[in-house]
Amino acid sequence: MGFERDSNLMPLNKSHHFVPQFLLRFFSVDGSSVGLYNLRSGRIVTGASLKHQACRDWFYGRDGKSEHALGQIEGGASSVLRRMIATGRPPKRYSADHRVLATFLLIQSARTAQAAVAANEMANKVGKLMLRNTLTDPELLAALDDLTIELTEPAAEALRPAALETPVILDLKIKLLHNVSSTPFVLGDHPAVKHNGLYSGAEISVLGLANLGLQFVMPISPDYAVVFYDEKTYSLGSPASNVVKLPSASIVTALNEFQWANALDNIYFRPSDDPPRWTPDRDRLAELRRNEQVSVCEDEVQLEGTRRAKVISVQAQRPSRALKMPLFRNRMSPPPLVNVGTLPLRDPDWALHVHRMTAALNAGLIPPEEFHVRTMPPQFLLRILRERASANAAKTG
Structure with a gap:
């Protein structure tokens, strides 16, 4: 990320958090523990130590550069989120806090263990497809099924591109969702979630940052969630207010399902809340969650005249069809999706x-x-x- 570490500074911290502790702390009661629901086992822990949540050893590499850069970004973002929770207001549009929040949202969507899984799946599928097109030795081709191709440091490699893409989403409108219902917001270990309700059910990915209809949602406490959205495509709440109150538990549950669907291992909640009351049953969880993160396919396309060429199409899998984004009302009909190369852009x-x-x-x-x-x-x-x-x-x- 372009930062050098002074050799005289304190030793590197090997435990790297991919969901920052300050964000988890907003879901804590005592500032040191949080409620946890493990997606694989269904086990609920009401006092899990914040220090050991959403972290892995050397997740961003051993040189400390990415971890140091993240610390700087998190410092600014922590102040912005604290102000939002304290005032019940989002940042003013086009303000410095607006840009800080947009950068944090993109970084958070790219830095998690779930994002690393998707990046490795993409590298594995694309790499094998390319090898199948180039290898001629039958034994080597047969061995591909037993081969796994992975990136060395997928999380660290994703950070710089994510930061540089911030200008693409600065046109999106910001609103704060104020949860006044009996059901709290929860936080998954991949909390910054992209969606595109305009193309709900599309067979191709429409979650590019410049795509028409993009939506970003991230809970920031049990009582608040921030949304970035394409205001030309959707209306949300009153045009006169940047805060949307949510008295309906069913709407909060629908928003929470985006956390359940996109998390890798854990869902976090305020320990004083009652998880059995708002936890999806196992059948609903299975409906929401997908095992495959990335789809890679090879197609033959027509060029000029009689020329044809093979094109490798790589797409992040569209969200589960079971997910429905509440609150937003479409202001337009979706333009037709012709092909991957001509997706409608804002x-x-x-x-x-x-x-x-x-x-x-x-x-x-x-x-x-x-x-x-x-x-x-x-x-x-x-x-x-x-x-x-x-x-x-x-x-x-």
Whole structure:
């Protein structure tokens, strides 16, 4: 992530949390423990130590760079989330807190053990498909079924691209869901969940960050969840308010199902709550959860004239058809999905611009500071200019 560690600093911490402790602490009563439901065994623990949750040894590598960078991101995000919970309000749109929250949301969606499982599954399937197209030795081809291809550090490798993609989602509207029902929000170990209700049931993945209809949902406490969504596609609550109150336990349960469906190992909850009352039964859990994370297929496509070519299509699996996103109302009919290469985008020109700037940054053609400025949406620049003008006016009296 571009940070160097001073050799004189304290020793590296080998236990790396992929859900930060500050977020888990918002679901705690005593600040040191949290309720836990294990998805494999069904076991419930009401006092699991925060220190040992959602973590793995050296998950982001042994050099400490990614862990250090995450610490800096988490510091800013922790302050933003605390303010949201204390005030019951989301950040102002196009503010510095808006950008901090968007970055944290993307990082959190890319850094978990579940995300690492999906990345390794993609590497394994794509690698084997490519080897089957290149190997000619029958013995080697036969051995592919017993071979597993994995990335060395999938979580660490995903962090930098996720951070650089923040500008793509800065157009999404933010609202805070205030849960006043009898059912609490729960937190999965993959808490930042993407969805696309516009294309519910689509046979191809429509969860790209620039896709029309994108939704992001993440609980931040038993009483609050933050949502980012495409306001051209959906309406949510009152246009006059950025807070949506949820008095309905059934709506909260439907939102919680996104946590149950996307978690890898554990669901976390406030220990004083009553898990048997709102835990899905085993049949519902089986309906929500999928074993396959990634689909990889090879197709033959028609090029100019009589030319044909093979194309490898890699897609994150669409969510379970059992999942339904409540609250959102569609403001448009979904444009047709022609093929993977022409998925409808919210702003194709902006997505292409960010892609080009990212390529220039990765090639060393522009410095990070220039990338940051050139990928700042106009609304953010206008806010900065207004604030500077106001500060200058105050100085001059």
